[in-house]
Amino acid sequence: MRSEEEETFDAFVRGRMPELLRFGHMLTGNADAAADLVQDALERTLAAWPRVRNREDPEGYVRRTMVNRNVSIWRRRRREYLMDDVPDETQHVDPPLPDQELQKALNSLPRRQRAVLVLRFSEDLSERQTAELLGCSVGTVKSQTFKALAKLRAQLPEEARRSVSPRPGDRRGDGEDASWTR
Numbered sequence: 001m002r003s004e005e006e007e008t009f010d011a012f013v014r015g016r017m018p019e020l021l022r023f024g025h026m027l028t029g030n031a032d033a034a035a036d037l038v039q040d041a042l043e044r045t046l047a048a049w050p051r052v053r054n055r056e057d058p059e060g061y062v063r064r065t066m067v068n069r070n071v072s073i074w075r076r077r078r079r080e081y082l083m084d085d086v087p088d089e090t091q092h093v094d095p096p097l098p099d100q101e102l103q104k105a106l107n108s109l110p111r112r113q114r115a116v117l118v119l120r121f122s123e124d125l126s127e128r129q130t131a132e133l134l135g136c137s138v139g140t141v142k143s144q145t146f147k148a149l150a151k152l153r154a155q156l157p158e159e160a161r162r163s164v165s166p167r168p169g170d171r172r173g174d175g176e177d178a179s180w181t182r
Contacts, residue, residue, distance in 0.1 A: 009049050013042060016059055023063060026118040027070050029107040037073075041065040063123075064133050067115055105155045113148035116141055 017038070024034030045052055045062050052061045106114055112134070119130040120141070127145075131138045 005049055005053065008053060009046055012058060016062075020059075020062060020066070023118065023123060024066055024070075026106070026122050027066065027115060029103060037066050037070055040069050044069075060129075060133060063119075064135075067134060070115075071111060101156060102152075105152050108155065109148050109151060113144050113151070116144040117148050117152075120145055 020038045021034055024037045025031055028034050028037060041062050044065050052058050055061065106117065115134060116130060119125045119133060127138050127141045131141045
């Protein structure tokens with residue numbers, strides 16, 4: 001890779017690292033797993049940087065890579081492995097997120113529903129942007145959002161439900177997103 005390309009990539013990483021880590025933490029529910037996910041996605045992006053850099057949205061490429069890798073890792077880990085010896089357990093505590101109840105409820109959702117909520121409400125992407133990033137239709141994003149929010153509302157106490165509501169710009173007078181009623 002040329003020196004100019006290296007500098008461009010380094011500047012991109014330095015400028016977007018906090019947001020990528022936050023996105024990874026919301027996807028995985030774990031700070032260490034998020035750091036690993038970001039590192040893996042950035043390694044893959046670096047290998048493709050000459051072609052990614054010419055696109056308008058290199059961060060979208062990284063986020064899409066993170067979502068895809070997260071799903072691949074999850075699929076690989078959900079298989080059960082038998083071991084002769086039980087490993088020693090260590091005590092690890094993630095740094096607290098602003099709303100532990102919400103994070104716990106998010107962790108209970110299926111991966112795709114969690115990814116849709118993180119992209120829509122935490123990253124403030126539109127339905128179309130979310131669909132493009134996840135490689136699905138806008139209708140799938142809408143239905144997954146509706147199902148995920150319904151699950152969260154059922155799990156969270158009344159005072160925490162206010163934080164699960166759609167963004168103010170997406171609401172009608174009755175509190176429902178207009179696109180859900182179509």
